[in-house]
């Protein structure tokens with residue numbers, strides 16, 4: 001392994017870093033026009049880079065933009081980590097390790113309590129203290145079988161509008177929808193990313209709709225339609241968020257009513273989204289994939305633990321963190337608060353395993369059963385299950 005040093009890149013280095021990332025993902029370079037429309041978004045946030053000691057060329061990069069994460073009972077700052085790449089002729093020499101060290105240290109110094117990412121491979125980020133904090137599923141709906149049950153909520157008014165109007169209305173209404181643990185705040189830059197994503201999509205025309213309930217706009221959906229042959233078109237849901245079950249049912253009532261659609265594909269949805277419960281034939285919905293959605297890293301463990309809500313009796317949790325050792329220690333965690341303690345631990349786990357239970361993706365007892373955590377006192381695992389329990393499955397639902 002060679003010694004590397006990561007630093008924050010300047011504005012004039014952003015495009016080169018984006019191209020490095022794109023080449024690491026085998027994606028084509030951006031045209032000047034694409035860069036012109038992406039530049040403002042790509043220059044937001046903080047991008048780290050590592051340069052080659054001999055040539056000075058950029059050989060590794062990692063970007064993070066600041067947002068907020070919904071956690072059970074509140075919210076915390078989150079660094080959304082993306083566009084991570086190392087030049088193919090310089091991999092496995094510790095470049096990513098240096099980028100992760102520098103990026104997480106920078107977040108810790110700036111008071112960014114958590115970090116999150118969507119991983120290209122599931123074997124990369126655990127060593128840096130990330131754990132699977134939220135799962136998601138893809139599903140397909142066979143429209144000819146998908147009749148809504150008579151008692152399904154009627155929903156409100158669904159309106160097709162131009163994309164910019166929907167983005168404007170959705171960005172105002174979205175905060176009331178981002179209540180599920182794992183969801184992210186979507187700053188203006190994110191809506192810019194959605195625009196760029198839709199502009200690059202070569203998958204048929206994009207339609208955007210809003211749902212209006214009694215208190216105003218409370219849901220929206222963006223989709224495109226592939227029409228390989230008449231009568232068997234596929235409607236591909238790009239984004240759908242709702243503040244109420246009425247809005248969810250209302251938008252699905254609309255989507256299922258669109259003519260000439262054979263199937264609807266929905267990607268990256270909550271694992272417990274209740275579409276099947278609205279349908280007379282729940283098998284009209286087929287889950288086609290279930291996967292890790294948000295990889296979560298607790299950057300400031302005491303602060304992250306303190307902000308979250310808990311149920312049941314307090315427990316002493318011992319945490320180890322090799323990369324950010326200030327987090328290592330024992331914490332008395334309970335509904336009345338969290339404090340460092342010298343008490344003997346009930347539960348012992350590393351910071352990545354803690355991230356896996358933080359939003360409710362996994363139960364502590366599952367981690368104990370599989371050797372990812374240790375229960376050290378009687379009933380520690382079941383007490384921890386209650387302490388960290390959440391009413392809904394976590395879900396991120398925001399690409400970055």
Ligand SMILES: CC(=O)SCCNC(=O)CCNC(=O)[C@H](O)C(C)(C)COP(=O)(O)OP(=O)(O)OC[C@H]1O[C@@H](n2cnc3c(N)ncnc32)[C@H](O)[C@@H]1OP(=O)(O)O
Pocket residue numbers: 024025060081082083084085086087090091092093094095096097098117118119120121123124127
């Ligand atoms: C959030 C995102 O942006 S996801 C996108 C991530 N980017 C990509 O997948 C693009 C293609 N891949 C790459 O650019 C690089 O291979 C990276 C970024 C995945 C890894 O960069 P490297 O500089 O090779 O990683 P580095 O040398 O620091 O490796 C650190 C450790 O991770 C391991 N590792 C690195 N990449 C992988 C991998 N793809 N699969 C399994 N293990 C890996 C290394 O073996 C090493 O293990 P060790 O600590 O036991 O020695």
